[in-house]
Amino acid sequence: MEGTANSMSEYLSVLIFIFVGIGSVLFTFFLSRLIRPHNPYKEKSIPYECAELPIGDSWFKFNNRFYIFALMFVIFDVEVVFLFPWAVAFGELGLFALVEMIIFILILFFGLFYAWRKGALKWV
């Protein structure tokens, strides 16, 4: 009987997790509804495809500027890969690894700051 009770409580935690997950999404929707401006127009209701027209020939030229954003994305995206093994092993790594990771993220943040100041994030 003890095993059943254990598995019951495990299911219960999953259930709570699901409710909290759904609840937090609904809560953010609600929150954003409170503070956002309300200004609907027709283009907003078409499917979102990274600011390109979703209907038409798929062989058209992309704007060059997408490359810049793609590059920025790829770099920061890949750097984040290092966070996962760090997070998994964090319990064994201790304070030293925390400090190292903070330095790592600061360096990344500095890179982003540099790109921002040089206007790489602007759509000119």
Add this chain to the structure above:
Amino acid sequence: MIDYTSAGIDFGLIAPEIALLVTAFVILLISSIRRLNAFPIYIAFIGLVVTLALSIQQWSNQESGFFGMISCDNFGIAFKILFSATSLLVLLLGYRYMIARGIDRPEYSALLLISTMGMMVMANTTDLVVMFLGLEIMSVPLYVMAGFARRSLRSNEAAIKYFMMGAFASAFLLMGIAFVYGASGTTELRRIVADISFISSRHGAYIYAGAALILVGFGFKVAAVPFHSWVPDVYEGAPTPVTAFFSVAPKAAGFAVMLRIFLFGFADLEILSDVFWVLSVLTMSVGNILALRQGNVKRLLAYSSIAHAGYIMVALAVGGEEAVSAAIFYLVAYTIFNLGGFAVVTLLETRSGCRSNFSELPGLAATHPYLSAILALFMLALGGFPPTVGFLGKFYLFAAAIKSGYIWLAVIGVMNSFLSVYYYLRVVKASYFETSDEPFTPVSYTPAIVAVLIITAVGTLGLGFFPQQLLEFSRSAIFAFL
């Protein structure tokens, strides 16, 4: 919990690298907060001097740390000193040129510093993974520096060629490391050395394939024939101070790693010596023969740098303490006189519209006697004439070869040196004995480039007469290496 006390976390071991990185960040930070017209060469200068001091201060400190990832021995520290000094000289000699071409952006100094840091990482480790990382930290800024004149088609072309070849070489290197890892279960050279006989008896094919692929990868980086085709184009197209940097620093870094991998890690693979014998002969002969017919001084220096890679490769074929110390001696000497040669070329090219073709040289001796004398000195040093350090460098290399029984290698090397004298003297002849109808545009000296010229010229001659210091330096650099 992981025990960090035995891991050797000692930031003193990587103090020069940290200094370089912090300096580069400070430069980028300042440049991104306010718009700068002059690039902050002073900050870079101070950072490099600090780095040089920190590197010298590490001398004769044999330690490994960071879980064995960093090993700070005299061999690595010698290269740290060499790289920071090279970077310093390149920074000084490029200052006026970059302003004259309108590419004096602060990123140039930052990239130079980060690339230098990568080289230091490469030279100061016995772990193949860290070597690969160092190589990439070195190479990626170099790709950008090759294309730094981004409005110039030549510079664009140099950048893309260098990038393609560099990335291609990295892929080979990586595959090689993967095979070595598969054969031995580790990427740490010390552990590979410890049971190489077991590894090569059980996984012989893997270890040979790995060594071959690593050799191809570094062959591209140090511009050994048959992997040299990118060199002249990249050297000609890149901004001249960047070319000066290319011709010495990445080459020295590549050789530092090759000496470690092939003479320390894979010392027991006997076929390697024969392979390096062939590569060395090919590299010096092809480099020298192709240099004979060049009409542009930068291209000529590019082929000459290929030939010099061939001479240094003699040490890899020969092996042993004496050859390694001769190789370090030669790398230092080559850095000094090659940078000197490029300083003169940079000075000549700072005048607008000049591409350092041979046809621009006549009149140099008549109008600028000191400059042409210094140019001649560097050319003689490159050719290996006696009173200069170039002669001694070649002498020690070939003497080491003869002592170990590689008579033919030494003979071919000496014959190649004689061949090379022909084209170096062509430069001297063009500046002294040829005449041209067009008047020679005078060059404008700056204190920075005069300092570089004096340092390199004094080094070339002074070390030729009194090589004792450099000899001791290169001998103690291999202490605890082999």
Add this chain to the structure above:
Amino acid sequence: MVPVSAYLIVAIVLFGIGTVGVLISRNMIVMFMCIELMLNAANLALIAFSRSLEVMDGHAFVFLVLTVAAAEAAVGLAIVLAIYRNRETINIDRFSILKW
């Protein structure tokens, strides 16, 4: 279980395709992709060896390689963009100011 040699053969084939692609392709973007293919072949070999040796180092190494590949791709594409702005082509045959 699939033997390690099977993964290795795939890795070597991928590496070969990449090498040949770089050597014969005339388009810079295709050359890029081939270099990425070579890097990923090496990654596959690393993972396969790591699995068969039961040492985890290889996995960590692959993370590093991925990062390096991203940095290289960023710089390479930036160079291609600079070239495209200057001359409106990315065909490597047109690059003949400096002869190869």
